[in-house]
Each structure stands twice: as C-alpha cells, then as structure tokens.
Amino acid sequence: MTIQPIASIPQSGVTGTTGTAARQPAQTMDSNVFMSLLVTQLKYQDPGAPMDTNQMMSQSVQLSMMEKMTELSTNAKESFSLQMRTAAAQVIGRTVSYALADGTKGSGVANSVSFSGSVPTVAVGGVDVPLDSISSISAATPVA
Numbered sequence: 850m851t852i853q854p855i856a857s858i859p860q861s862g863v864t865g866t867t868g869t870a871a872r873q874p875a876q877t878m879d880s881n882v883f884m885s886l887l888v889t890q891l892k893y894q895d896p897g898a899p900m901d902t903n904q905m906m907s908q909s910v911q912l913s914m915m916e917k918m919t920e921l922s923t924n925a926k927e928s929f930s931l932q933m934r935t936a937a938a939q940v941i942g943r944t945v946s947y948a949l950a951d952g953t954k955g956s957g958v959a960n961s962v963s964f965s966g967s968v969p970t971v972a973v974g975g976v977d978v979p980l981d982s983i984s985s986i987s988a989a990t991p992v993a
Contacts, residue, residue, distance in 0.1 A: 937969035
C-alpha cells in the first residue's frame with residue numbers, strides 16, 4: 850500500500866471550517882493566566898501529597914513581582930512620554946536644526962508642537978519634524 854503525501858497548506862490566514870480566522874496564541878503571561886495556572890495546580894493536586902507551602906509562597910511572590918515589574922514598566926513609559934512632551938514644548942521660539950529620515954536637512958525657528966503621535970512633532974518653517982530628528986537647538990536670532 851502506498852501512502853500519498855499531504856499537500857502543504859499555506860499557514861497565513863489560517864481559517865477554521867466556518868471561514869473565520871483562527872485565534873493567535875497569547876505570547877505573554879499576565880496575572881490572570883498565572884492565577885489560573887496556580888488554581889488549576891491546586892485543584893488537581895494529590896491530596897495525599899499536597900503542594901509544598903514553600904513552593905506555593907514562591908509562586909505567589911513571583912506573581913507579585915511580575916505585577917510590580919509591569920507597573921514599573923508602565924510608569925517608566927509614562928515618565929518618558931512626559932519628558933518628551935516637556936522637551937518639545939521648550940523648543941518653541943528657538944532655532945533648531947534637523948535631519949529627517951529621508952535625508953532632508955534644514956533649520957529654522959520652531960513655531961508649534963503637536964502631541965498627536967507617539968513622538969511629538971515640531972513645526973519648523975512649515976515642516977513637521979519629529980522631536981527625535983532635531984540635532985541642535987539654539988536661541989532664536991532676533992529679527993532686525
């Protein structure tokens with residue numbers, strides 16, 4: 850008897866029998882998943898040999914540490930965002946030089962700042978310049 854190979858099936862856009870896209874697995878472990886695993890472990894443990902209390906405390910401490918690290922990461926991102934906004938606001942009225950990602954270079958007086966994106970943009974002579982593209986800042990030259 851000969852066995853025929855199965856034709857390869859493309860993996861992009863995998864669909865079920867109903868034609869809907871399959872759910873992608875979560876790549877991170879949050880506190881809900883951690884607690885669910887701990888409760889499942891307690892639920893199915895052998896009553897004759899229960900889980901070691903030291904191991905249980907260790908897992909509880911790990912959960913607490915994970916939550917605090919997540920909170921710390923969130924606070925650091927918010928702090929960095931606030932620092933960028935403050936820095937962008939301080940360039941208004943000053944002469945700035947910039948180099949954009951496409952190689953365009955220029956300079957001029959910063960007129961305004963937009964906080965609509967993830968990185969503040971500074972309006973310099975009609976050009977919106979991301980804050981991280983500004984290479985130098987100096988006092989505006991007085992117009993005579």
